[in-house]
Amino acid sequence: TKSVLPLFIKLSQDEIWGVRKACAESLVHISDNVSSEEKQNKLVQVFEKLISDSSRWVKSTAFQALGPFIATFRGLTVPETLIKFFNSMVMEKDSKSGDSDNVSFCAFNFPAVLHTIGRDNWNIVSDTYHLLVKDVQWKVRRSLSFSLYVVADILGTELTENILLSTFELFLRDLPEVKVGVLTHLSKFLEVLSTKTRERYINVLEEVINSDDNNWRFHKIIAEQMGSLSKLYSPVVVSEKIVPIVFRLLEDPVSSVRKSLLPELGGIIRSLDVSPEQQKIFQERLVSFGRSPTCQPRILFAHLCAHVLNRIDIQSFITDFLPILLNLRNDVVPNVRFTVAKTLRLLLQNEDLVHHVGIIEALKILQQDKDSDVIAFARGNGDLPFEINPDNSTSSQSSDSQTKTENITQTSIDAPTSNSDEITVKSEDVVSIPETETPIQVPIHENSDHEESSPIQVISQNVEENLTTIQTRNEAQ
DSSP, X not given: OTTHHHHHHHHTTOSSHHHHHHHHHHHHHHHTTSOHHHIIIIIHHHHHHHHTOSSHHHHHHHHHHHHHHHHXXXXXXXXXXXXXXXXXXXXXXXXHTTOOTHHHHHHHHHHHHHHHHOGGGHHHHHHHHHHHHTOSOHHHHHHHHHTHHHHHHHHHHHHIIIIIHHHHHHHHTSOHHHHHHHHHTHHHHHHHSOHHHHHHTTHHHHHHHTOTTOOHXXXXXXXXXXXXXXXXXXXHHIIIIIHHHXXXXXXXXXXXXXXXXXXXXXXXXXXXXXXXXXXXXXXXXXXXXXXXXXXXXXXXXXXXXXXXXXXXXXXXXXXXXXHHHHHGGGOSSHHHHHHHHHHHHHXXXXXXXXXXXXXXXXXXXXXXXXXXXXHHHHHTTSOSSEEOOTTSOOEESSGGGOOOOOOOOOSOOOSOOTTXXXXXXXXXXXXXXXXSSSOOOEEOOOTTTOTTSOHHHHHHHHHXXXXXXXXXXXXXX
């Protein structure tokens, strides 16, 4: 830095504004690689000149770099002049008009600045924060909405409950573009609050789900956090408040919402560990999806089995979930059957189920299904340590993983077997010509006379013989 820093200082005073702008852009990188003394004694002076530059583009770039520049003072005392410049990004009259990007830069970098100066210096930037919260530009409020949980984590429980709860409520009533930020990190914000205060805001979930605008994206955001939210509340609150919302989301008309909730179910079940009765009731309601008269809940049940397997006791899974899943191998809807096939192959990757006879037998049946998609999913793509053949036992790639299973005999198969690619034509089959008074019947030759001919060639030859016979009869008449 002994040779680079003097050169950088010289370039920051260059006659060409583009050079000075480039210095403003690289100021943060320079600050990360110099000593604390050089940072405070030299770079701060460079920044003061750039922020007061005659060129609008140089000034704008310097303001854009101000937040990251302050963040490089972590562990050090931030110069008072830099904090004043940061506050001036909002305090100035021109910034309130919404014509300047400085307000957006300030909102985006606010959490980093607060983290650098610490919660003890919150009062220095508190007025700036409250002005940003009320800014006319929704993009500014959106940025603050997404970072609200970060500010809360820095301030701690007491300051958050005294200062930020009003901001939290304000953002929940704001435009959807702003509201989405609070909802995205809802569980992280509620985690900062005390237990008593946290329970006051459990109704936020119900309001979002029951909202008139019926925004499915909000439903999806809530669904993705149900597991972490359930950890924040007592089993009583989970069973009374969260579980009803869970089943509302499982029945959501948007598939993306339902699937987003599936990875969270295991966490919800575990949050009820201290209340076995409530846990059992919850699991029984999940199992009821597998017995639904409509196909969508049955498909959902097949999916959720793969997600709850590693999150609950294995014996509980084998007793409560697996029998219902295995019964779905004979479901009348192909989509249910191939979802079951996918899930069964995932279950075999679990060390406790890798040699489960019921799962292997079910996959054998699905490999002989009349639907090609079901067969494809049942056969998989070599993701198991052994292969499952519909007519043989599982063949292991390792002698340690060999298992003996009984062969399954399929009583009736409508489709041709996979062992034969030829079409067998019986001699009793005939080709009829309906145009003549007396139909002419010509037997289709078997392969003994046409050993090297394909089935299509045999049929074509028979058709030509029919046409020749008809033509001869017409000439005779």
